[in-house]
Amino acid sequence: MTDLFGNPDPSDAPAARTGGSLSSAGHDDVPLAVRLRPRTLDEIVGQQHLLGPGSPLKRLAEGQPMSVFLWGPPGVGKTTIASVVSQATNRRFVELSGVTAGVKEVRAELDAAKRELARGRGTVLFVDEVHRFNKAQQDVLLPAVENRLVTLIAATTENPSFSVISPLLSRSLLLTLRPLTDDDVNALLDRALGDERGLRTPEGGTYDLDADARATLVRLAGGDARRSLTYLEEAAASASALGASTITPEAVELAVDKAAVRYDRDGDQHYDVISAFIKSIRGSDVDAGLHYLARMLAGGEDPRFIARRLIILASEDVGMAAPSVLQTCVAAAQAVQLIGMPEGRLVLAQAVVACATAPKSNASYAAINAAQADVAAGKGGPVPSHLRDAHYAGAKALGHGKGYQYAHDAPHAVAAQQYLPDDLAQARYYEPTTHGNEAQIAERLAAIRSLLGRD
Secondary structure (H helix, E strand, O other), rough: EEEEOOEEOOHHOOEEEEOOOOOOOOOOOHHHHOOOOOOOOOHHOOOOOHHOOOOOOHHHHHHOOEEHHHHOOOOOOOOOOOOOOHHHHOOEEEEEEOOOOOOOHHHHHHHHHHHHOOEEEEOEEEEEEEEEEEEEHHHHHHHHHHHOOEEEEEEEEEOOHHHOOHHHHOEEEEEOOOOOHHHHHHHHHHHHHHHOOOOOOOOOOOOOOHHHHHHHHHHHHHHHHHHHHHHOOOOOHHHHHHOOOOOOOOHHHHOOOOOOOOOOOOOOOHHHHHHHHHHHHHHOOOOHHHHHHHHHHHOOOHHHHHHHHHHHHHHHHHHHOOOEEEEHHHHHHHHHHHOOOOOOOOOOOOHHHHHHHHOOHHHHHHHHHHHHHHOOOOOOOOOHHHHHOOOOOOHHHHOOOOOOOOHOOHHHHHHHHOOOOOOOOOOOOOOOOOOOOOOHHOOOHHHHHHHEEEE
């Protein structure tokens, strides 16, 4: 169509793309991951928790105006969702990159969107890596989002609560994307091998994927769709260079330029390596601990699982000999959850070093085991009457609280009275070692027990 002067109607212009992931997908040599990018929501692999009937993504693809933040690790479909929306709607589609676009570019696109809206045509604005926008750039977006001048789709690998200004976030939906499961990656590999847009041998035939090679690709993908397809494409090229149409583990190793780490997250290797990991740290061999950490990470182990095991170890094997190590491990677990991989490996390494080099004590672990054993054996009579709750009506008539000594009124804030039930009055569960901080605790505990008459 043309206007009154014979010029092309600008509303029929192709979608604007400014330096983002979708901006250069039109040439002949595009990667497999780009060729296989889903064209509809039904083709998306994974993220089923966001794709049900009536879900925000379904409504977004149907043209309902809204603004969303897509938060998730790399390779889980953030850009794909934007691409699907761009093809499913008749609205103008604009892409900006948080890496290359400045305030000037953002303002220009919003001005264009305002003109298009006056002509009756809405705009979908996709901002890739929005966490790289500074506050000024995000402030520019705010009025456009608030007044629905544009439908904003913003993709980020970082927690928006820390990287996006609150006013902008509060006017948008936050959708959390999850890493692909092994079944999802397998489905993606099948599509790459069978789809007309997928892999083809130089003769135009299809590739076969060896079962062990498939398992290696799934493991190395680590829930990242783009990585799995990139590795598969390079492995196919390696197989083709060798004159073969079957992709083998050797072809995969050659393609990714690394040995396929022998590690099965669901098999014996999982249990053997995590066992060696814990025992090495317990034995204070920091180098062995780091080796097994690297091995698990290379094998695609869930970093949150590793962090949880370190928290347990910090109490079981380090304990009060170095109580700050537990804080380090808890902080590491929170940091891994916050920043993800690959940066999370640095946090896990710090926690491993802290655990391995710390003085060791399992006294707390042994103490709770002994206490639980007595309870399981039926020991532990009634709570001494002077320790019972005396705050309700009639409690004093029952003798509750009678004779109780308030510890802070006693010398050294240690009140000499019986705390354990009668049948366990002399029980001793916690026996501190002389390692690290626990040596000081041992001295203090001996004095406390003497004051309590339990030495």
